[in-house]
Amino acid sequence: MATLDNSVIAHIDINGERYEIVVDPDLAYQYRTGQKKELNNVLTVEEVFKSFRNGERHTSSSLQKAFGTTDVFSIADRILKKGELSLTTEQKRKLLADKKKQIVAILMRECIDPRTGAPHTQMRLEQAIEESGVHIDGMKDAHEQLEEVIKALRPIIPLKFERVKIAAKIPPSFAQKIYGMLKGYGIQKEEWASDGSLIVVIEMPAGVQGEFYDRLNKATGGSAETRIIK
Numbered sequence: 001m002a003t004l005d006n007s008v009i010a011h012i013d014i015n016g017e018r019y020e021i022v023v024d025p026d027l028a029y030q031y032r033t034g035q036k037k038e039l040n041n042v043l044t045v046e047e048v049f050k051s052f053r054n055g056e057r058h059t060s061s062s063l064q065k066a067f068g069t070t071d072v073f074s075i076a077d078r079i080l081k082k083g084e085l086s087l088t089t090e091q092k093r094k095l096l097a098d099k100k101k102q103i104v105a106i107l108m109r110e111c112i113d114p115r116t117g118a119p120h121t122q123m124r125l126e127q128a129i130e131e132s133g134v135h136i137d138g139m140k141d142a143h144e145q146l147e148e149v150i151k152a153l154r155p156i157i158p159l160k161f162e163r164v165k166i167a168a169k170i171p172p173s174f175a176q177k178i179y180g181m182l183k184g185y186g187i188q189k190e191e192w193a194s195d196g197s198l199i200v201v202i203e204m205p206a207g208v209q210g211e212f213y214d215r216l217n218k219a220t221g222g223s224a225e226t227r228i229i230k
Helices: 025-032 060-067 072-082 089-110 122-132 143-153 172-185 206-220
Strands: 008-014 017-023 043-051 163-170 187-192 198-205 225-229
Touching (some): 008 072, 017 060, 017 072, 025 072, 025 089, 060 072, 163 172, 172 206
Antiparallel strands (some): 008 017, 187 198
């Protein structure tokens, strides 16, 4: 557990009031990013403060009004997940790098290059993000930042959101085995034929279809039949 000397403050503001907790910087970061599931050892002081520096604590009635509970761990969970956390320079760097990777992964999955009909490569998207200078917030959800990122990227690389519908017929010997995989891509319609084969219609982002065909061919030894539905 961190000592008070190397602890940091996490806080949240609710209705003009500030609520602070004192935390171990590494464990708090791990909890916020989902690497750590429990709050044990995260709090250096098991109290909620108006101002830790001034030694001002919140009353039970104030906590109840703001959070609907006086339990310090329930309150800490909300502050760490929704509030502001002071991070080290290295933590900020890693968080930003991870967020960029998440955004690039979404773009590779959801978008295509309209000139080729294929997804942009990871390297090209990363280069375009750097070239655009778009601000990415390491603490903000990746999907919430997509609109701003795409707006910044479009003058540099062409991007098009597109979805495709694929009909697939799976031979009886593979149908049951790969049903779970097919369901993971989003089955819209399915029909089991009298011979045990499976016919499905799946809608997916255009950027995923290459991965889908690869997995389907490997799982069925190339025996599945597919076609694009216009």
